Amino acid sequence: MSSKSEVFKVLLNQEGFRLTNQRKKILEVIKEAPDGQHLSAEDIYQKLSGNGEKIGVSTVYRALHLLVDLGVLRELTLAEERKFYELCNPLASTHHHLVCTQCGKVQEFEDASVLNLGTDEAISRGFSPLDCQFIVYGICSDCVYP
Amino acid sequence: MSSKSEVFKVLLNQEGFRLTNQRKKILEVIKEAPDGQHLSAEDIYQKLSGNGEKIGVSTVYRALHLLVDLGVLRELTLAEERKFYELCNPLASTHHHLVCTQCGKVQEFEDASVLNLGTDEAISRGFSPLDCQFIVYGICSDCVYP
DNA sequence: ATGGGTGCAAACTGTTTGCAATCTG
């Protein structure tokens, strides 16, 4: 067992949860995803079961929720009908998304000031800030001229 | 017929669409909504049919899509399962949303710099900017102490 | 009159849930 999944195990056990094979696989798939690629529950399920793993959709959904609660994943609502998930990089969690409304392409960009702004706004209104999502919609260069 | 719905009629007709009673009613409901309140398709349907109007859900959905396409409405994805709609105020479209993840309460706040930032970012990457949504999630003061 | 628009019900998509069987700590 790798040290990474050892860390994960401890994290789960602390809260009374268990490290199962399915949860390990799900996290692996997400970690293996190329940078800036966002996966949906369905994507993860397809990737795993297409790979011969025996897993059910409900397990994927349940695991994703758990991982979000534990602060391991961030749930993204990129205006589409489904939700996407990405690793919650504790350092670089300052990035935002630029989405093409035509082809669905997503680009990430960094900006700390937006984050600070949101956090301040939340605090000044008595909210305990949790997450900021800044999503810019537009039409990408490939789609402008149809 | 009021001058407002006259304007709406012309807008529709220009594109080959028609001003129907249902479309008029739907727009009325949205305009009547107190400032800062966001309506879902279901909300609008309930409000109208509860008011004795003969209308179907599908008509509401179709009208909302049309209004978004025409630039009359803005579609909001406030992290919930459904979408919300608000009037696309050409001037004050610079406001953003602070959402309580516990009770769902939504507060709006203004900030032009965020909008500029998103627009610039889009342009610098060859995107034609359409809309920016800055959503801050947190827990409101009423919910912090459960 | 003609083609866009409507209501209805059925279909669809993404997600959740109940439950018996299974596996982890």
Next chain:
DNA sequence: CAGATTGCAAACAGTTTGCACCCAT
């Protein structure tokens, strides 16, 4: 071994679609 976790299938919620009828233009 107890209790957490799983897979399955059935249930859900929100939204879309096909179609015959209806009504703005």
